[in-house]
Structures are given as structure tokens and as C-alpha cells.
Amino acid sequence: MDWVRGGKLGHGSFGTVNLAIPRSRNAQIPPLMAVKSCGVSRSDSLVNEKFILDELRDCPEIIRCLGESFSYENGEKLYNVLLEYAGGGDLADRLKSDERLPEFEVRQYTKDILEGLNYIHKFGYVHCDIKPQNILLDKNGGAKIADFGLAKRAGREKMGVFGCELKGTVLYMSPEMVASIEQGPPADIWALGCVVSEMVTGAPAWRCSDVAGLLMRISGGADVPEVPGNLSDEGKDFLEKCFDKNPSTRWTAEMLLNHPFVDGDQDFDDCVTLKDRQKYVVSTSPRCPFDFPDWASSVTCSITSLPPSDFTLDPDSRLRPESNSTISPAERLRELVTVDRNFDWDADDWMTIRL
Template identity: 55%
Template sequence: MDWVRGEAIGHGSFGRVSLAVPRNQSTQVMVVKSSSASLSDTLMNEKLILDEIKGCPQIINCLSDSYTYENGEKLYNVLLEYASGGALSEKLKNSGDRKLPEFEIRRYTKALLKGLHYIHKCGYVHCDIKPQNILLGEDGEVKIADFGLAKRAESHDNLRCELRGTPLYMSPEMVTAGEQDTPADIWALGCVIAELAAGVPVWKYTDLTQLLMKIGVGDELPEFPAKLSEEGKDFLEKCFVKDPRKRWTAEMLLKHSFIANQDDTVTLNDERCMSGTPTTSPRCPFDFPDWVSDDSAESTVTCPITSLPSPAIQELMNYNGGSWSTEPAERLRELLVGETRPKLSDWSAADGWVSVR
């Protein structure tokens, strides 16, 4: 596809994001993600995965890729469909009280689950579900985006010594054991839902060590928004199960009464509240009859972290002799040893962050 680059609209650890149009058709707007060809592993990974999982309406569509030479540099470019509604994080930030009404949350949740179910069925884990990576189309339809950190499910080779994704949305098993499979996406989904309802991330923290300790050690769970319905709280309980083997799957959650009766055709401008008699929510897996824009991080809890920086990763590994401890509590306890623990102020600047692979 022959195309023309437009204005820059964002950037990430991989490179920059710009608007683009086909050279001979100025009415079609696209998005192009570009990086130096020598540093394009993340973008190439995203392109390969999007090609394999194409066809799901809840996943951003990849149009093509290409190499270009600009200002003496060879760039790798991935062309994506343009989601004109922006990121869900922006919608949340721009809402009146920085939180969304429950009928909208239910609708978004159902669409996200459809996308996650498709991703998992195709054999992949997204690894970085968060409001910044959930885009909205012109009519408010959900589009899961940014698959640069995605990986094959049950693929653990060479991953045990690395954290993958965004700390605020990491699952306990990722923090304590470096394990990230499909249940990790469900934990992150719960974090997103709670944040949409409360207007702030689920964890309060002062530094990276404190955050990881909260997630990985003990029985503490994210706080449920007080105004969320009992159905919503029950839904979150199914997402926030410490043991990933007992956490509900996307397929199971699609049958939960919190979202089972939601109408996917409702647009962003529809102000009516979702109604209808809810079905009884299954209480355990055996109750089912059949189975078939980049935001800069800030030091406040009102803005999600966008990525875990490589200096923090190295700091964590240094406390463990270059590798993760085999005992989760011991591994995280070691983070508290020493006088130079990684503080939030040390890694809050987005310009210094890189994707953690």
C-alpha cells in the first residue's frame, strides 16, 4: 500500500505513532506505528500476531506493513485501522467525575471479553491489557490494541527472569513466578473494570517495591468500587482470584450476569440505562451446563503507569543475584533489602521507558 504520513499523535518505547492516508485516497484515515528497522522486534511481533488473529471486530485491524527511508533512516512501519474515539483512558480522564456509569462499563466489559476470548482461543496472551491499550471506534465500539508484548500461551521459554507488561495491571503469578498465561489477562481485565468504576487504579502505592509486594505477597486483593453493583462485585471476585488455575476464563465470564444481557449495539451517545432481568450468576466453574495514545505516567494514582522500565527490572534482578527467587515470598522480600530501592520518581518519566520483553 502506497501511503503518506500525517501528523504525529503519540509515541511509545517502540517509536512513534502518526496519522496516515493512502496516497490516492485522502478520505481514508489510518494510523502508522514506526520504529527504526534495527529496533523493530516489538512492531514485527505485533504485526505477525495481528495477522494470525485477524477477523475479530473487537481487535484492531492491521492493514499492511512496509519499510521506508526518512531523513536518512530506515524505518519499519505497521499500518492499522484508525480508532477515532481514542483510548479508553482518555474517555475516563475526560468524564465528568473521572469514572464511567455502570451501563457503559458493562458494555465495554462484554466487548473486551469477546476480544480476549478470541485472542486466547487463537493461542495467545495479550500481556498488557490496560485502558491505554483499549481503543474506541467512531460509534464507541471496543478495539483491543498494542500487541507488541503479546506471546503464545503456555510459552515460558526464556521468560522466567523478565516482567512483561504494566505493573499496575500485573497478576500475582506474574510478579511472584514470572508466569504469564491467559489468566493474567483476566486479572488485568478486572483491574480495568474496577478503574473505570472508581476513576483511579486499583492499587495505591508509593514505589515499585511496595506495589509488587501488594500484588504478589499475602492475601490482599484490589479494592472493589463501593458504588459498583453486587453483580459487578461478584464479577470482579471471579477475576481477582490469586490462584490462576481457579480464576475464571473469558468464556466463563461471558456467561456472568454482569454482562450476559448487555446489548452490544448501544453507542456512546445512548444514555439509557441497561435493563432486563439478570440471569443467576454461576458461583463456580461446575455451575456451567456446557463448555464450548501514550499517556505519560505521573506520580499520582489517577494516571496509569505505561510500562515497567528496564532500570527497575535490572534493580529487581540485582536483588536476586541476576535471577528470580524460586520462593515467591523470599523473592519479593529481597526487594526490601538495601538502601536504594527503586522509587516511583526514578521511573516515572515516559521518555526513559522501554517495552519489557
Template identity: 60%
Template sequence: MDWVRGEVVGHGSFGKVNLAIPIKQNTQFLPSMVVKSCGVSHSATLIDEKKILDELNGCPEIVQCYGDSYSFENGEKLYNVLLEYASGGSLAEKIKNSKNHKLLEFEVSGYTKGILKGLQYVHEIGYVHCDIKLQNILLSEDGKVKIADFGLAKRVGTKKDDNLRCELRGTPLYMSPEMVTRGDQGTLADIWALGCVVAEMVTGVPVYKFSDVTELLMAIGVKNQLPEIPETLSEEGKDFLRKCFVKDPRNRWTAEMLLKHPFVADHDDTVTFTEIPSTSPKCPFDFPDWVSDECGQLSVTCSITCLPLPENQEKLNWSSGSGGNLPTDRLRELVSEFRPEFEWSCDGWVTVR
């Protein structure tokens, strides 16, 4: 499909996102599309994301992939992935634009059911999303859920090299205890993150209130501090969150089990939507300890001293050396000084065919 690059509408985990406008407007059906692009020398993760989306093709609760291509722009070879355009924005934007910056329980139940349907499919195919959060749950024009941004997703059971065992993959506020303490990230880690998303939809604020990432990780991984369950939720809603916020993942409910929970099972999938943003979801990069250029690339400092609000949360996907086996030893390694460097430029986009 021939297309031209439109305006910038956001950034994904590892690439810049523009509207993609088909050149031939007189063909049968032309889907609304965006294109995620990055330099070929940095395209390994985006290529993997495209392969994962191909395997997940067909699930209505997951952003669809329409193909990929290469292009030369301003002397640089780019890798491009064409994706479904979720014009309703993200859940983060939905909450920001809602009255009192929170959602009604009826809406929360509907969105939660859609997310669970998508997660069940992801897990059945054998993947873990690894970064479920408000910014990565998009809404279609009619308000239906679309799980997006599989840049950090991985196969269930895959392990990193032992020399890189201190990996953090995801966004700190949504990390499960087993991820923080042991680096274990199975499908049940997505369920913990889902619980954080549900609680945040209800209250409009993060489930943890820490100004320091080190304190946050210690609370999750060492102090066994569970997220607070909103008092305004119904008993069914509270029980649903209790099934998500179980420290031992072996006792945490799966997506399939949660879909049968009364909090979502009786929902008719019809949600009333108001004030749906007209812009595409974005991932701001303005956390003081994360330096970002206009292409959305990150320069990560692990000695982080300030935790951003949800809309400014960034992803951690970095590793450091080996150390002790205790959770406290692992956490010391995770907050040690380490700065990966990313260097590439994406100035002056041009028309692509």
C-alpha cells in the same frame, strides 16, 4: 497502498504512531489508518506484533492490521505497520473526559463485554496480551471496543531462557500475583488485568494506592492483598470482579466463562457515548524514573520510587539475573539496579510512498 505520513498521534509500546493518509483518494474504500514506525535495527518487536495481528485478523474487537512496508527517511531505514485508526480515543481518555472522571455501570458493562470478546478470541488463537489496561483499550468512532498494542503479547506457554527468568512483562498496577511471584503469565493473567480495568472504570482511580513500585509488587505477590472491589457496584458487578481477583489462576474464571456472567451477558451491546475525544490515544512517558525521548523510547531504571497515575503508567519488559526461589528473593531481583539502553533517532519525518 501508497500513503503519506501525517501528524503524530501517539506512541505504541515500541514505535511512534502517525496518521497514514492514502495518496489515491478515488479508490473504492479507504480505511482510516495510522502507521506505527521504528528503525529497522529496533524492529523485531514491531515485526512480531504485526505477525500476531495477522493471526488475530477478523475479530471486530481487535485493532486491524492493513499491512507493512519499509521506507527511507532522513537517511534511516524504517519499518512501518499500517493499523486501524480508533478515532474515539482510549478508555483512559474516556474516563478523563467523563463527569466525575468515572463511568456509569451500564457503560462499564458494555465496554467489559467488548474487551472479553476480544480476549476470548486472543486466548483461543493461543496468545496472551500481557498488557491489558485502560490505555490499550481503544474506541472506534461509534464507541466500540478495540484492543490494541500487542507489543508485549506472547504465545501461551512460551518460556524465556532460564538466565532471564526474572522477567516482568506488562504494567505493574495490572500485574497478577502469579506474574509477580513466579513470572507465570498465562491467559488468566489477562483476566486479572481486566478486573483492574473494570474497577478503575467504576471508580476512576487505580485499584492499588501505593507510591512505591516495590511496595506495590510486595502487596500483590507476597502479602496476598487483593484489589478493593468498589462499593458502588451492583451485586452482579461485585461478583464479576470476585471471579477475576482470584489469587490462584487455576480458580480464576476464563474469558469464555465471564461472558456468561450476568454482569455482561444481558448487555445488548448498545452503549450511550458522550464527550468522545477527537484525538487518538496516547501513551505519555512522564513518570520521573522513566526517561523518554520524543520517539517514545524508554530508558528504564528498576529502582523505581514513584508509581504514576494510570495515564502515566509505563510498561516493564526487562530481566535480571538469577536468585532464590522465594517470592521475596524474586522481588529483590526485580527492583535491583538495571538499566537497558535504547539509542535511536526519529527526527524530521518526511513524506513516504
């Protein structure tokens, strides 16, 4: 694929990310892409990421890989992985702009992330670095998991403070990950809980600036992140399932997808404040002239009184009183639109007109 490098978007775990534009239009290639690049000599992790993304290519909640290429730039040979471009930025930027999100939005993002994690885990992989910076948002408001630079096969290696190098982001590490136990799918679920808490409060789940002290809190005792008090009961229960210190009893992604926090209809009034409702309200198109909601127009009606209910309309007069009207509203409307014409209302050849 022939493409042109655009502006810088940021850094991944093992590469720089830029916009990319294809030189020629193709129905199979989007007009905008992202390209993650690094020097060939240090491209092992990026090659591994490309391999994993190819295996996970059929999941819409995971950023798609569009191809790979090599290039020579500024005297260095680069390995490039072309990726789907998510135009909504990442979840971390979303939190910076709004600090905390309304719960109905948290539920939707959480469900998308769970769909992606369930797919990842079923293929035998662990992401190992779930955090807001690695959750990308598309232009339709959906969430997609990105940056598989630390991803690995479940059960392949152990990591911890002693012996092996500790990889990942400390604020989102699970107790078993810090305590040198094999890192598996439950570690991603713990990290998801930290992300959900951060979406609700606008701040990291752990309130600790000392890394060594934080590692001790995560790995030792019964200490877990505080569950936000402004979260619904369903949300609190969901986080308790994520923050189970025992990875063997912690709920899986598949189990959490059936949790009421993300599954089924939500009560709009229970999880959206008035301010949020005004900002995010979604209306449906009216089906008739009388179907507009009472907030649809601010124009004040100039009619101060209505004609008596026994008035009707015929071809010879405007409003004529009836001494004892028994005409139904439907019949009155038919008189209004047909005047002195006779129509067969039961005919089969009527044409529906939509305005």
C-alpha cells in the same frame, strides 16, 4: 500501499504512532489509518506484533492490521505497520475527561474487551499488557484491543522479578506474573479486572505509589484490589472472579462472557443515575401522533377544556352532540379522515405511507 504520514497520535510499546492517509482512494483501504513505526534495527517486536495481528484479523474487537511497509525518513530506515484508526481515542483519555464511567457503559466496554480476549486466548496468545491506554474506542462507542508489542504464545516463557526481565505495566500485573510463574491467559483476566475497577472509580485499582511495595502486595498474601462499593452486586461478583489469586480457578474470558454483568439485558434504572440518564437517554421514533413521550416538548397546550365525549363530526356540521353515542374511537377517527367518502377498509390495495 502508498501512504502519507500525518500528525503524531502517541507511542506504542515499541514504536511511534501517527495518522496515515492513503495517496489513492480504494474501497479496501479506509481514508484514515494509524501507522506504528520504528527503526528497522529494533523492529523485532513490531514485526511480531504484525504477525499476531494478521492471525487475529477476523475479530472486530481487535484493531486490524492493514499492511506493512518500509520507508526512509530523516536518514533512517523505518519499518511501518499500518493499522485500523479508532477515532474515539483510548480508554485512558475517556477516563481523564469523565473520571469515572456510568455502569452501563462499563458493562459494554467490558464485554467488548472480553470478546477480544476470548479470541486472543483461543488462538493460544496472551496479550500481556491490558490497560486503559491499550483499549481504543471507535466512533460508534465500541472498544478494541490494541498494542500487541508484548504479546506472546501462552506458556512460552516465564517472567518475574528474579531471573527474567519483568515486562508490562505494574498496576495491572497479576500475582503469578510477579511471582515468576508462567504468564498465561489468566494474567490478562486479572488485568481486565483492574481496568474495570478503574472505569468505575476513575482511579487505579491499586492505591500504592511505591513500585517495590506494590509488587510485594500483588505477589504475597491474600491482598487483592478493593472492589468499588458503588458497583452493582453483579459487578462486584464479576470482579471477584477476576481477582482470584489462584490463576487455575480464576474465571476465563469465555466463562466471564456468560456472567450476568455483561450477558443479557440490563435494568436501566439499576445502573444509570438520573444525571447519566439525562446525558445518555436513547429514545425511539414515535409510531403515531399520540406516541410522543411526555418530555418530548416543552410547549404548553393552550386548550383549557375538552368537548364532551358525546360529540362527533359529520359533513354537515362541526361538532354535533349525540344523545347516546356508541361509536368506537377507531370509527370516530375514520369519520374524521374520510368525511363523506366511502372507503373499503378491508381492501388489499392500501399503500403504506411513511413520513
